[in-house]
Amino acid sequence: MADMKSNFRGVFQHPDIVVSMPSGAEFGAKPIISYFEDEVRRGTVFKAGETVQMGWMILMLKSTDAGELDVWEPCFGKVPIVWERGASRTYRQLIVQKSVSELLAVEPSFPSLTQSAVVSPRFMASKDFQMSREASQGTDSGWLFSADSSESDGGRLVSLFEIASQRPEVIPFLALPESSSVVLNNGEVKIRCGDTEVESDSSELLRRLPASDLIS
Incomplete structure (x- = not known):
């Protein structure tokens, strides 16, 4: 797994947000990080324990020992929801759903x-x-x-x-x-x-x- 993180602390006094992706698929973290960066610039303050909708998925923010906010996503097949670190499934499903919509314009x-x-x-x-x-x-x-x-x-x-x-x-x-x-x-x-x-x-x-x- 590879981690990508924001760099808020020096500018916005906001905890950095960390998105984990499988090695070789780090590019998928960029639009997710960009979403959080845009929201923080608008004044949004994200906190540990908070959930955020991205596409149809829900992401959970969890605090790390370093004071950062880790992004977790639902693990399918387990009800009620069990969370797992990362956002690779969220990114793949977002892209596929957008692509299907594009087929019908x-x-x-x-x-x-x-x-x-x-x-x-x-x-x-x-x-x-x-x-x-x-x-x-x-x-x-x-x-x-x-x-x-x-x-x-x-x-x-x-x-x-x-x-x-x-x-x-x-x-x-x-x-x-x-x-x-x-x-x-x-x-x-x-x-x-x-x-x-x-x-x-x-x-x-x-x-x-x-x-x-x-x-x-």
């Missing part, structure tokens, strides 16, 4: 992993799925998940973090805006937003997503 509309979605009875265990987004409001992300179109009624509220922990293949699409829909069928992906539709047979990115390590 729309701005990403990031939910929070703490928001809820409606999940049909068979969704978690199904091989294929479909997901569609209505307007987001409060703690409701607007997302609805089902195994197929036959499951039009019924469902329960589940946090997006729990859904993504069990079905990580939905993560690339979570920043699509309302009126979007995604269908995964036999390894093929079809996305629709308004009058725009993109399928995996015409997109290298979508072909790679169902079995890739881009989001893990």
